Amino acid sequence: MAILILPAGLFLTAFVAYPLFLLLRDSFFEVSIYAPTEGLFVGLDNYVKALTSSRVLESAQRTLTYTLIALSAEFALGFGAALLFNAMGKRSELLRTIFAFPLMIPPIVAGLLWRFMLIDNIGIVNHLLETFGVIADSSDISWLGDRDLVLFSVALPNIWLTTSFVALVLYTGLQNIPAELIEAAKIDGASAWQRFWRVSLPLLRPVIAVVLIIRGIDAARAFDMIWIQTEGGPRFASEILSIHIYRNMIRYGNVGEASAIATLFMFSMVIISAIVFFLIWGRGTSQS
Amino acid sequence: MKASLAERATLFALVTLIVVVYVFPYAFLVSTSLKPPADALAIPPTILPQRISLENYSNIATFPSVRQSFANSLTIALLSTLITISLSVPAAYAVARFASMAGKIFLIAVLITRLIPPVSVGIPLFAIMRSLGLTDTHIGVALAHSTISVPLAIWLLASFMEGIPHELEEAARVDGCSRFGALFRIIIPVAAGGIAVTSVFVFLASWNEFLFALLLSSTSVKTAPIAIAEFRTQYGIQWGTMTSLSVVFSFPVIIFSLLMQKRIVAGMTMGAVKG
Numbered sequence: 001m002a003i004l005i006l007p008a009g010l011f012l013t014a015f016v017a018y019p020l021f022l023l024l025r026d027s028f029f030e031v032s033i034y035a036p037t038e039g040l041f042v043g044l045d046n047y048v049k050a051l052t053s054s055r056v057l058e059s060a061q062r063t064l065t066y067t068l069i070a071l072s073a074e075f076a077l078g079f080g081a082a083l084l085f086n087a088m089g090k091r092s093e094l095l096r097t098i099f100a101f102p103l104m105i106p107p108i109v110a111g112l113l114w115r116f117m118l119i120d121n122i123g124i125v126n127h128l129l130e131t132f133g134v135i136a137d138s139s140d141i142s143w144l145g146d147r148d149l150v151l152f153s154v155a156l157p158n159i160w161l162t163t164s165f166v167a168l169v170l171y172t173g174l175q176n177i178p179a180e181l182i183e184a185a186k187i188d189g190a191s192a193w194q195r196f197w198r199v200s201l202p203l204l205r206p207v208i209a210v211v212l213i214i215r216g217i218d219a220a221r222a223f224d225m226i227w228i229q230t231e232g233g234p235r236f237a238s239e240i241l242s243i244h245i246y247r248n249m250i251r252y253g254n255v256g257e258a259s260a261i262a263t264l265f266m267f268s269m270v271i272i273s274a275i276v277f278f279l280i281w282g283r284g285t286s287q288s
Numbered sequence: 289m290k291a292s293l294a295e296r297a298t299l300f301a302l303v304t305l306i307v308v309v310y311v312f313p314y315a316f317l318v319s320t321s322l323k324p325p326a327d328a329l330a331i332p333p334t335i336l337p338q339r340i341s342l343e344n345y346s347n348i349a350t351f352p353s354v355r356q357s358f359a360n361s362l363t364i365a366l367l368s369t370l371i372t373i374s375l376s377v378p379a380a381y382a383v384a385r386f387a388s389m390a391g392k393i394f395l396i397a398v399l400i401t402r403l404i405p406p407v408s409v410g411i412p413l414f415a416i417m418r419s420l421g422l423t424d425t426h427i428g429v430a431l432a433h434s435t436i437s438v439p440l441a442i443w444l445l446a447s448f449m450e451g452i453p454h455e456l457e458e459a460a461r462v463d464g465c466s467r468f469g470a471l472f473r474i475i476i477p478v479a480a481g482g483i484a485v486t487s488v489f490v491f492l493a494s495w496n497e498f499l500f501a502l503l504l505s506s507t508s509v510k511t512a513p514i515a516i517a518e519f520r521t522q523y524g525i526q527w528g529t530m531t532s533l534s535v536v537f538s539f540p541v542i543i544f545s546l547l548m549q550k551r552i553v554a555g556m557t558m559g560a561v562k563g
Contacts, residue, residue: 004471005394008379008438011371015413015435016401022412084303092303099307101314104541106496108513109534113317116527124316124333138332160313165489169444172485176451210447214402214440221405224498228517246407255411262408269403 027259039256046260055236056244056261060268062151063220063240070155070162070219075212077159078166083196085167086174096171103164110157111228118143118153144230147237154226154238158219166211173207174200209280213273220269241265321345321535325528344532354533357515360426361495364511367430368494369487372437377483380445381471385457395446402439409435410503417504429504429511433494440493441486448482449475495541512537 027046029039050056081099085092102110117124126138135141143153177200185195223242226232232239232247239247241261249258316335320328324341327334348354383395413432414423422428456478457470465473476483501511516533519526 004378004382008375008442009394009397011375011434012397012401012438015416015431016404016409017397019409019412019416020404022415023408026412081303081306084299084306087299088303095303095307099310101311101542103492104538105314105534106498106513106516106537108496108498108517109317109537112516112525112530113313113534116320116530117313117316122329122331122333124335127333160310163310168485172448172481176448206447206450210443214443217402221403223405223407242405242407245405249407249411259408262405265405266400266403266408270400273403 023259024263026255027263029256031255031259032253042256046257047264049257050261050264055239056241058236059239059241059244060265062238063242063265066151066155066222066238066240067216067219069152070158070222071212071216073155073159074163074166074215074219077163078211079170081163081167082170082174085171096168100164100168102161103168105161107157107161107224108228110161111225114153114157114160114225115144115229118156120145145234147234150230150234150238154229155219157225157229158222161225162215162218166215169207169211170204173204177203205280209277212280213276216276217269217273317531318535320527321531323528325526328527328531344528345536347526347529348533348536351515351519353510354512354515354519357510357512358537360505360509361512363426364430364433364501364509365491365494367426368433368437369491371430371434372441372490373483373487375434375438376441376445376486377476378471380442380449381475383442384446384449385454398439398442401435402443406436406499410499413500414503423504424506424508426509429501429509430494432500432504433497436497436500437490437493441490444486444489445479445482448479448485452478492541 026039028041028043030042030045031039085096085099088095105113118126120126120142121139123138123143125143126135126141129135129141130138141149144150181199181203182195185199190198220240221242222240223246226238226240226243227246230238232243242265245258245262245265248254248261319336321344322340322342323330323337323344324339325343325347327338379394379398383398410432413435417423417428417432420428422431452475457465457474460470460474461467496513497511498513498517501514502517505511505514516530516537519530519533
């Protein structure tokens with residue numbers, strides 16, 4: 001067994017664990033990006049600074065809100081699509097292929113495209129909303145300029161881009177459920193709702209756990225798409241943690257403080273993911 | 289048990305509607321790319337071009353660095369897929385089959401690598417690549433991209449492999465097949481669909497990646513997303529050319545994914561239990 005894991009283990013040690021060690025070390029030093037080898041040991045100072053900074057705490061709050069918006073929309077839409085494709089069976093092949101199109105778009109392009117579509121006066125989204133009578137004038141909604149709305153707006157390309165991923169993985173999981181099990185439940189008189197709830201859903205638990213964790217983590221770490229749309233603005237309203245860390249590290253050169261925030265960010269994600277993992281996957285395996 | 293015609297028609301209409309909504313932004317991108325450059329920001333915006341023009345596409349030719357960036361992206365994505373799949377298939381098999389302590393620790397370690405904000409790994413990674421002499425090389429960027437995709441691939445492959453009945457391998461082992469034999473003769477063929485799906489995602493992850501490519505490819509191996517992003521900053525946002533560039537950039541990926549689609553469907557529907 002060890003020999004199967006060894007190559008991947010060595011690779012991740014050299015190119016992930018070792019950089020991670022450097023990150024942890026830097027979080028206890030005052031380091032400038034211009035002189036990365038000359039650090040001054042400052043103990044927990046960087047952590048104290050991070051946890052008492054209102055800008056860091058607000059970024060953390062925004063990261064949570066953004067993740068919940070993106071993840072719940074992607075999962076609800078993706079699961080819905082997967083169930084519909086599954087109901088259609090093999091005839092859904094062409095539609096699934098077309099549905100997967102957004103997956104093939106680079107995040108940078110998705111960010112630029114949505115920025116283009118959401119331009120206040122001349123964007124196609126507001127134009128269509130005006131045409132259908134949802135808003136009176138195409139300048140009524142300032143998608144990327146309204147501080148209360150911008151977190152939702154910057155989530156749109158993320159939702160658009162990855163619903164297909166959620167749908168395709170869940171569809172594959174649904175197709176992997178042996179038809180015999182569904183047939184047996186039908187013969188026993190289970191309704192479609194019962195078959196979904198008692199047969200399909202429990203069997204899908206591992207796949208659902210993987211999808212939720214992967215997508216949740218990716219939404220929480222989002223960078224390119226938000227950066228390309230707003231650079232975290234207006235007035236930090238879409239500055240989530242990854243953007244704050246980037247700015248702190250690259251623009252301001254505070255490697256130590258940025259490393260401390262990144263470390264805290266990472267540990268929070270480990271704890272939240274562990275809870276999701278044990279709630280979904282753990283419970284599913286103990287029942288079987 | 290067969291659904292009625294009306295039910296099937298409703299289902300088809302519903303699915304088609306969802307697909308249309310999801311395709312609209314992309315269709316609008318293609319449509320905008322076919323307008324004369326000035327019409328990209330016309331007031332009011334039109335969904336279809338008023339006049340077809342290929343000027344946005346011919347404009348791409350005036351940027352020679354763009355063509356090179358496409359070749360770089362292809363090389364790097366293929367290298368990264370090769371590295372990731374060869375590392376992840378055996379690891380995923382071990383994780384899926386042996387619920388030992390070491391396996392659990394490994395899975396947690398893999399999970400942690402998925403949690404790290406790329407921006408914080410990028411800086412120390414750049415220093416490591418520099419000391420290995422791998423900055424601004426295809427293999428350097430491909431390795432960096434593999435740090436993102438190896439954990440994803442192990443997770444996906446493990447979830448696919450868990451669906452494979454133990455009985456298949458046990459039968460093979462009773463017949464004298466070794467663990468490795470079982471991996472290559474039973475697991476990999478049965479999980480081929482899952483491996484195909486995973487390969488597509490790994491390829492796309494590398495093709496689309498932005499931050500590591502930005503940090504590790506200063507000049508000679510610049511990838512297409514970087515070229516597109518720089519295109520934006522250097523000349524202001526030329527929406528017209530931006531859209532044609534995006535269409536060209538997504539074209540090879542669409543073809544690649546369409547070819548894989550057959551494997552995805554065939555591999556995942558013809559499970560070993562039925563086969």
